[in-house]
Every structure is written in C-alpha cells, then in structure tokens.
Amino acid sequence: MTPLKIGACMMSHEVSDHRDWLFDADRDIELQDFGSYQALTHELDDRVAAAKAALSGHHGRVGIHGPYEGLDMDNKDPELRPLITARFLKALEAADRVGARQMVLHSPYKRWYQWNLFNKPDYAATVLGRVHDIMKPVVEQAEALGVTLVIENILDVDPATRRDMVDSFGSDAIALSIDTGHAHLARRMSGAAPVDYFVRDAGDQLKHVHIQDLDGHADRHWAPGEGEIHWVEVFRALADCQSAPHLVLELRRKTDIPKGFAHLQGLGLAI
Structure with missing residues (x-):
C-alpha cells in the first residue's frame, strides 16, 4: 500500500507554526477562518487578506471550511432558506478570493431522518426538495467559480443517503x-x-477527508492513535480511491499535528 500525503486544517494565523511541514511538501491546507457570521460580514476583507498572506509561497491544494452553525440545508422555514443560501454564497466568494478550490459544508442527514424514512409519505423527496431549494444557486455559483463543494458527514447513519x-x-x-x-x-x-x-461507499465521489480520532463517546478531534479508529483499514480504502481527495488532519489541538502525522507515518500510511 502506497503511503498518502496528508495536510491539515487550521486558522490562517496558525499556518506559520507548521509552515515548513506544509510548504516543503505542498501539503493540502484547509483554512477554518470563514465559518462565522462575523467572518463573512464585517471581518471578511481582513480575513481574506490574512489568509492570502499566510498562504504566500504555498503551492499545494487549498480549501476552506464553510459556515454551518444554524445553517441547516434542510431548513423547513421558507423565509429562512434564502438567508442560508446567501451565507453559503458569501463563503464561496471568500473561498474564491483566497484561491481555495474546495469548500466543506455539513450534511443535513441525521438519525432522525433514517428512522423516519418510511414513516411519512414522500419523506425523502420532501427533504431533498428543501435541500435543492437552498443549494441549487450555491452549486451553480460553485460551478461558475471552479470551486467544489464537499458535503461532510455529521450525524449521517447511512452514507448512501448523502451520496444520493x-x-x-x-x-x-x-x-x-x-x-x-x-x-x-x-x-x-x-x-x-x-x-x-x-x-468505500463514497468511491470516486470522495474529494475530501477530515482525519481525526476519538473514543466513540464525543467528537474529540484527537490525533490519530489516541482513539479507536482502525487506521490501516481506513487507508486501505483511501488507497483504492481514484479521486485524489484532500486529506487533512482536523485536530482540536494544532500542536498535536506532528504527533498525529508521526503515528500514521509510523504505520506506513502517510508521507
């Protein structure tokens, strides 16, 4: 199995702490500066400038994490849905301005959806219709800008639902x-x-992976090796993926990036 090159997620001001590791190998970087209301309104220009400065000299792939708090793609309120669309469009603008070609957004599918799939007539189609109402203009703008939206599993139970x-x-x-x-x-x-x-379910639709470990109790964002995930099998599956997804450590403590990378490297999985 060929080891895979991995990068990391961080705020712009944290890039300098890992600059040699990131820049010398042109690793994937995901900027997490653009997730809040403030970041996409009155702080936008300053954050774009800071991101561009932090990335100067980097020749690897760049993405951003888009906004998500309170911004459900399956919002049932027709007056609120245009506001969510507008926030996603503003984040796309930020991505384009900093040179990112990918933007992470959160899946709307939860256990409640899975358990109630056949409990109401046309439930799946109704949910998908609301998602399209919010996301159709965002997808069209992403096409125009050359940015790929990547939809992250959050509480998804069946990965095929998000893929569909x-x-x-x-x-x-x-x-x-x-x-x-x-x-x-x-x-x-x-x-x-x-x-x-x-x-394996995602196959060649997979364009992005957040790499983090945990204990199965909470969303820990620990370094690989600190939790329960069987990394060898995960990387076997990734090695079979032909779509070259961005692979980024998303750790709560950015100081653990070297440790997490070293663990995967020690297993022969990462370079």
Missing part, C-alpha cells in the same frame, strides 16, 4: 467529504458502518 443527495445535483461542483471521527461516532451511537465502509 450529491448525485441528485448532476454536477461536478458538489462531491463528498468524510470526517473519520464523525463516521466512527455514528457507528457507536447509531449502529452505522465502520469508517472504511464510508470511504
């Missing part, structure tokens, strides 16, 4: 993201499949 949602847009501008910790947490909480199954 992505496929329903019929666009290369929307694809799949997997958070390894969220997948394992869903396994413990909801009986979901193991992490490597999420990867």
Whole structure:
C-alpha cells in the first residue's frame, strides 16, 4: 500500500507554526477562518487578506471550511432558506478570493431522518426538495467559480443517503467529504458502518477527508492513535480511491499535528 500525503486544517494565523511541514511538501491546507457570521460580514476583507498572506509561497491544494452553525440545508422555514443560501454564497466568494478550490459544508442527514424514512409519505423527496431549494444557486455559483463543494458527514447513519443527495445535483461542483471521527461516532451511537465502509461507499465521489480520532463517546478531534479508529483499514480504502481527495488532519489541538502525522507515518500510511 502506497503511503498518502496528508495536510491539515487550521486558522490562517496558525499556518506559520507548521509552515515548513506544509510548504516543503505542498501539503493540502484547509483554512477554518470563514465559518462565522462575523467572518463573512464585517471581518471578511481582513480575513481574506490574512489568509492570502499566510498562504504566500504555498503551492499545494487549498480549501476552506464553510459556515454551518444554524445553517441547516434542510431548513423547513421558507423565509429562512434564502438567508442560508446567501451565507453559503458569501463563503464561496471568500473561498474564491483566497484561491481555495474546495469548500466543506455539513450534511443535513441525521438519525432522525433514517428512522423516519418510511414513516411519512414522500419523506425523502420532501427533504431533498428543501435541500435543492437552498443549494441549487450555491452549486451553480460553485460551478461558475471552479470551486467544489464537499458535503461532510455529521450525524449521517447511512452514507448512501448523502451520496444520493450529491448525485441528485448532476454536477461536478458538489462531491463528498468524510470526517473519520464523525463516521466512527455514528457507528457507536447509531449502529452505522465502520469508517472504511464510508470511504468505500463514497468511491470516486470522495474529494475530501477530515482525519481525526476519538473514543466513540464525543467528537474529540484527537490525533490519530489516541482513539479507536482502525487506521490501516481506513487507508486501505483511501488507497483504492481514484479521486485524489484532500486529506487533512482536523485536530482540536494544532500542536498535536506532528504527533498525529508521526503515528500514521509510523504505520506506513502517510508521507
């Protein structure tokens, strides 16, 4: 199995702490500066300038994490849905301005959806219709900008549900993201499949992976090796993926990036 090159997620002001490791190998970087209301309104210009300065000299792939708090793609209120669309569009503007070609957004599918799938007539189609109402203009703008939206599993139980949602847009501008910790947490909480199954289900729709470990109790964002995830099997699945997804450590403590990388490197999985 060929080791895979991995990068990391961080705020712009943290890039300098890991600059040699990131820049010398042109590693993937995901900037997490653009998730809040403040970041996408009155702080936008300053944050864009800071991000561009931090990335100066970097020749690897760049993405951003888009906004998510209170911004459910399956919002039932028709007056609120245009506000969510507008926030996602503003984040796309930020991505384009800093040179990012990927933006992470959160999946709307939860255990409640899975358990109630056949409880109401046309439930799946109704939810998907609301998602399209919010996301159709965002996908169209992503196409125009050359940015790929990657939809991250959060509380998803069946990975095929999110994959089908992505496929329903019929666009290369929307694809799949997997958070390894969220997948394992869903396994413990909801009986979901193991992490490597999420990867294999995504196949060549997979464009992005958040790499984090946990204990199955909470969303820890620990360094690989500190939790329960079977990393060898996850990377076997990733090695079979032909879509070259961005692979980024998403750790709560950025000081643990070297330790997490060293663990995966020691297993012969990462370079």
